[in-house]
Amino acid sequence: MKQEFFNSKIKTKGQDLYEFTDQVIQWIKNNNFKNGILNLSIQHTSASLIVQENADPDVQKDLINYFNKLVPMDEKLYIHSSEGKDDMPAHIKSALTNNQISLSLKDGKLLLGTWQGLYLFEHRLANHNRKVIHHFFGE
């Protein structure tokens, strides 16, 4: 059994879904990981990690639109507004989704479905550098 860590930096350019499935698969290949758990955790509370469909890009647009309607960027609705109209909604969207995902690896293959991709869901409007910890535990 072994453990490996990697601090991935993902640059975001405003509210959007950023796929990073390929980078994760490349890290697995480079390290020759075979079987185990890959624990991914984002070190922020205004962006999320989600597994979503990667076939039709319209799904991602609909997700962004939906979450914006569900959690409006309206400063009058929140007490915490000093960091901008998009900050408190970003924390709420983070609570409604996930900070962390554990994925299974078998025979060197990341066990995702045919249409599943790994995304960083950025909820802030400005550019950010996001840290996503990759932790492999297995053989």
Add this chain to the structure above:
Amino acid sequence: MKQEFFNSKIKTKGQDLYEFTDQVIQWIKNNNFKNGILNLSIQHTSASLIVQENADPDVQKDLINYFNKLVPMDEKLYIHSSEGKDDMPAHIKSALTNNQISLSLKDGKLLLGTWQGLYLFEHRLANHNRKVIHHFFGE
């Protein structure tokens, strides 16, 4: 330390919560797993895995009703509508819940609370065959 994998197929007959706690416990018993992590991941983005109350079936009805009101099946609201009025809402419900759950196992016992059950939450209206990967890692 050992790892075991099992690809469970769960047949769903439309939007509902399908409990599969007993199947998981049976798999644990059959393999004589003692202590470790059981990572469950659904290989789809239009159905979810959740832990919910298994005492009163009305809780499940209320959950379904609530999510239908929160994410309406109205094609005018979404760009991605080619796969039916229930498809984009299913992706959104998936984002609002979970694709994956990690459960702890101690002395052969799955550590769930008294009223907790494991459910596949099907968001689509038609019948589906859902793949849920069971990955045990422990001893």
Add this chain to the structure above:
Amino acid sequence: MKQEFFNSKIKTKGQDLYEFTDQVIQWIKNNNFKNGILNLSIQHTSASLIVQENADPDVQKDLINYFNKLVPMDEKLYIHSSEGKDDMPAHIKSALTNNQISLSLKDGKLLLGTWQGLYLFEHRLANHNRKVIHHFFGE
């Protein structure tokens, strides 16, 4: 590789966010855990575990207010109302957030971001004793 379990009891006094980051870090220190996965799971479906900002307490107030608006405590909206107006909303809030979180540990350090804290999110109005299982798996 070793595994350790701890059944933490957290007393809650009504709907609120209760931080328990320090207790987790203390448990890690006391046991001299170095590298591995810490799987936390709450044994109830009317309270959640979330990672949220621990800098400005207003963020927590806004989260509570938001979830109360999103899931109203109005018995007319739910079939399951025998346990009080706050019970079914609590189950829904639990489904919208998380029952379980897996955190990574490296060189004895819990890998959380600078502003991230671990919270029990209590959704019920009355006092409760909540059981949160701590399961460490690593070295």
